[in-house]
Structure formats: structure tokens, C-alpha cells
Amino acid sequence: MVRTKVHFSDRPISRIDDLYGEAHKEAVGKVHSAVEEGHFIAILGARRVGKTSIVKTFLNTYNY
Numbered sequence: 001m002v003r004t005k006v007h008f009s010d011r012p013i014s015r016i017d018d019l020y021g022e023a024h025k026e027a028v029g030k031v032h033s034a035v036e037e038g039h040f041i042a043i044l045g046a047r048r049v050g051k052t053s054i055v056k057t058f059l060n061t062y063n064y
Helices: 022-036 051-061
Strands: none
């Protein structure tokens, strides 16, 4: 099975390889670091920019 990369989806993404752009992947790493250090986090942004995808990818990648 060949997976094609969809740059824009109408559903949140949950795999880090499917995230669009390095900034989103970097955000997942920052969320992980903050959570591991015991910080509370908030992800803010305009509609449809990837907030839910960042959270779902974090949860999936780090098995939370």
C-alpha cells in the first residue's frame, strides 16, 4: 500500500509523518517537552491551522 501525503485535510491528522511543514512537527516536540517538564499548555491559533492535529499527533507519537 502506498501512502500519499495530503497537505490539507478536512480531518485532524494524528501521524507525525503526515503533518504539513516543519513548524507543526516542531510544535509537537515543544508540547512534549513542556508536558514532560510538568507544565500546563495551551495551543492557540486561528481556525483550521492545525491545533487539533498537533495535539492528536503528540498523543499518538508519545503514547499519552
